[in-house]
Amino acid sequence: MTVAEPSGFRPTLADVARAAGVSIATASRVLNGFPRVSPERRKQVESAMLKLGYARQRAAKASSARHTGSIALVVCEEVPRLFTDPYFPRIAAGVGRELTAVGVQLVLLTVPATDDYQSPVVRYLDGGHVDGALVVGMHGRRPLDLDWLGIPVVFGGRPVQAGRTGRLPYVDADNQGGARLATQRLLDGGRQTVATVAGPQDMTAGVDRLLGYRQAMTRAGRYDESLVVCGDFGQASGEYAAARLLSRRPDVDGIFAASDMMAVGVLRALRRAGRRVPEDVAVVGFDDLPISCWTDPPLTTVRQPVEEMGARMTAELLAMIDGAAPRRCTVLDTELVPRKSA
Known part of the structure; x- marks a missing residue:
């Protein structure tokens, strides 16, 4: 016996999972007959399917035909x-x-x-x-x-x-390789204390760009954790991170910002601190956004083919x-x- 639902209601697997108190993945494993589900969980899901009147609506949705366009x-x-x-x-x-x-x-x-x-x-x-x-x-x-x-x-x-x-x-995109190129550009330009404003570390782009920076700095024998600050890829976070960086490491003479928008913020922080770019501090970004041509000075950056x-x-x-x-x-x-x- 099924429970009547409002006219036109078609329960989905997400509805079943919620009614059964399990994850959507668990409900899917029950539906598809996977063995690695406890009897208790299986019973909960099957009971919820029966109660909601769930039936897979698209038996052919994994086929090669395009159904919806x-x-x-x-x-x-x-x-x-x-x-x-x-x-x-x-x-x-x-x-x-x-x-x-x-x-x-x-x-x-x-x-x-x-x-x-x-x-x-x-x-x-x-x-x-x-x-x-x-x-x-x-x-x-x-x-x-x-x-x-x-x-x-x-x-x-x-x-x-x-x-x-x-x-x-x-x-x-090759985020690690691009970050190595950016960091090496600063090292090859004679910069002695190269820092990074890294991206968010809960995103692989942020993780990989920080890793590329670390690889280049370690290879040069200059890696120092105090030269790493993080932002969220946005302009305001880049400005704030650069200000913090300069307060604890005033000897910084090169900064790799893991996005062009953060690099714009870095340039603002440097200008406010009275640091000239590139004479006092060189800056490299990542993305090659249109704005990188219009910053003062124009931004050296890494192009990714977005x-x-x-x-x-x-x-x-x-x-x-x-x-x-x-x-x-x-x-x-x-x-x-x-x-x-x-």
Whole structure:
């Protein structure tokens, strides 16, 4: 006997998981007959399915045919940041370029910073609305467990190796190599005390760029933990981090900022402290945003092919939707763009 629901209600796997008091992944394992589920959990899920009248709506959603003509771009970031950080519009431009060519619609989903952030996103993705999903902006403190879904998923940037997301395909830039290039530029320019304003350490781009800096500094025999401060990739955090850095290490004569927006903040902090760039302190950024040409002085930076990342992610996802086997990962080259700040 099932419980009547409002007219038009179609319970999803997320609804079942919530009713059973288990994770969505556990509910999926029960549904798909995986043996590694305790009898108690299995009974809870099966009871919830019966109570809600759950039935898999899309038995063919893993097939090669495109059913909806739409894919989702899932952005794991707060909405204000979505419209102020140039990274996301550049990714979307690359995605849109590929989709326009094949007549596929793009649906934007944002992931809020709430305890129940997964449910709305997973409910939508599991509801038959899209044929696949692109996921960007992943934070380690908020991993999305998506690889149980019956639709293809591709990540923009190497996903944080938490849970099961590490097995999904991704497209990334060579963040470690680019950070090594940036740091080496400062060392080769004769800078003796090279610091970094690193990115957030719950994102793999931030982790990898800090690792590249450490590799270059260790190779030169100059690595010092007191030369490392962290920001969130935004301008204000770069300015604040550089001010803290200068207060504890006034001997700094080179700074690698792990994003151009943080580098803009670094330049502001240096100007306020009376330090000339590059005469007193040389600065290198990362991204090669349009603003890097207009800073004073123009910013030496590392170019990552963000639009190309978006296009490659999309091409990979469309191929998977059409039945191709996924590639494990694609890493695109970065390059140093010398200007006058270093």
